[in-house]
Amino acid sequence: MITQLESARQGILTSEMKAIAGQEGLDETFILDHVAKGEIVIPCNPNRKYQKTVGIGTGLRTKVNASIGTSSDICDIGLEVEKARAAEEECADTLMELSAAGDMDKIRRTVLDSTNLPVGNVPLYQAFKETIQKHRNPAKLDPEYLFDLMEQQLADGLSFMAIHCGINQYAIDRLRKQGFRYGGLASKGGTFMVAWMDINQRENPLYEQFDRVCRLMKKYDAVLSLGNGIRAGAIHDSHDRAQMAEMIINCELAEIGREMGCQTMVEGPGHVPLDEIEGNIMLEKRMSGNAPYYVLGPIPCDTGAGYDHISAAIGAASSARFGADLVCYITPAEHLALPDVHDVREGVRATRLAVRIGDLAKYPDRRDTEKQAALARRDMRWEDLSRHLLFPDIAEAVRSARAPEEKQTCTMCGDFCAMKKGMELFETDIKEKR
Numbered sequence: 220m221i222t223q224l225e226s227a228r229q230g231i232l233t234s235e236m237k238a239i240a241g242q243e244g245l246d247e248t249f250i251l252d253h254v255a256k257g258e259i260v261i262p263c264n265p266n267r268k269y270q271k272t273v274g275i276g277t278g279l280r281t282k283v284n285a286s287i288g289t290s291s292d293i294c295d296i297g298l299e300v301e302k303a304r305a306a307e308e309e310c311a312d313t314l315m316e317l318s319a320a321g322d323m324d325k326i327r328r329t330v331l332d333s334t335n336l337p338v339g340n341v342p343l344y345q346a347f348k349e350t351i352q353k354h355r356n357p358a359k360l361d362p363e364y365l366f367d368l369m370e371q372q373l374a375d376g377l378s379f380m381a382i383h384c385g386i387n388q389y390a391i392d393r394l395r396k397q398g399f400r401y402g403g404l405a406s407k408g409g410t411f412m413v414a415w416m417d418i419n420q421r422e423n424p425l426y427e428q429f430d431r432v433c434r435l436m437k438k439y440d441a442v443l444s445l446g447n448g449i450r451a452g453a454i455h456d457s458h459d460r461a462q463m464a465e466m467i468i469n470c471e472l473a474e475i476g477r478e479m480g481c482q483t484m485v486e487g488p489g490h491v492p493l494d495e496i497e498g499n500i501m502l503e504k505r506m507s508g509n510a511p512y513y514v515l516g517p518i519p520c521d522t523g524a525g526y527d528h529i530s531a532a533i534g535a536a537s538s539a540r541f542g543a544d545l546v547c548y549i550t551p552a553e554h555l556a557l558p559d560v561h562d563v564r565e566g567v568r569a570t571r572l573a574v575r576i577g578d579l580a581k582y583p584d585r586r587d588t589e590k591q592a593a594l595a596r597r598d599m600r601w602e603d604l605s606r607h608l609l610f611p612d613i614a615e616a617v618r619s620a621r622a623p624e625e626k627q628t629c630t631m632c633g634d635f636c637a638m639k640k641g642m643e644l645f646e647t648d649i650k651e652k653r
Contacts, residue, residue, distance in 0.1 A: 239272060310567070403452055548567055549566060
């Protein structure tokens, strides 16, 4: 297997690179150059015949990931398929299958068969769940079994994996010496790995055998997403010594993986106050050599439960603005319950809107759609406006449910319409706008 990264280094423009250039309206040599540098990754495991081609990284539209998966309380394969399809219908770019209960092989394969999105996962979930089932003790996890499981999952067609390679004994010592945290540990896989290391008094095998991780990922040209298992779960823990220790290690590992020909990206927080987001992204980009950055939210406050998709959308807009490349959605159920289909739809919509706002600031030359929407709204050309909206079905449903007496206006203003009066006042002065 020759990876996208290795192909680009040899000057080979793959069909996936060509597709991304077409999608993004960018020159093919731009894509080739940045894939060769490891600044753009393409999750595209060839074991999946039908899969959407997605580019993540420098110069590209900020992408949105949706996460689904079972828990011990709610385990329904049919529901997960519904959620996967809802995420794709709402135009998510990637999907993470994060089941932690049930027949995880069957769930993963069923989800892979139900969507065309590139699918990722966290292999530690299944590894620890099955170890607990077998031994009633997560500390009995066998590293050899973990590596075998990762290969099995990749062979099924996963195109990226969040692997917690950056947790090591040094980072755990930082947690102890700083007196733990306000928000505790927020990562399921990360927390179980920390426990495994503590009980066994051993180093993280994913860190110790990082070259083996990279070889596995290269075999299937899957993207290695360096997971942040010690991410902050509260804004008062943001950028503490433990988080920064893991971030430094992950950025170093991203560089090592890239040198080996493995496509890599770095994962970020987490809970981060708004004023720290720019600095966080600057640090990741500087320390990793501009590796693509995959951020989880981020959530800039701890008191928005029930509306955390809105909190996270504010963080996501800021993240996209300052250079994040892939944003994992947050749903209204975050911190409260397992998301349902409605939560998935709301989470994707909020995050798509957020990254659109961020991209408009990141790429000021890419605002033509906004201009055309504004002109259509000014001229009250409702059908034209709909074509430029992110959520035309929602907009049309609201308008038709509260239809105005006069078709040209809306019921917000009725016969007191500012747009209509403005057009009448300046009809002879209006210049053609393009």
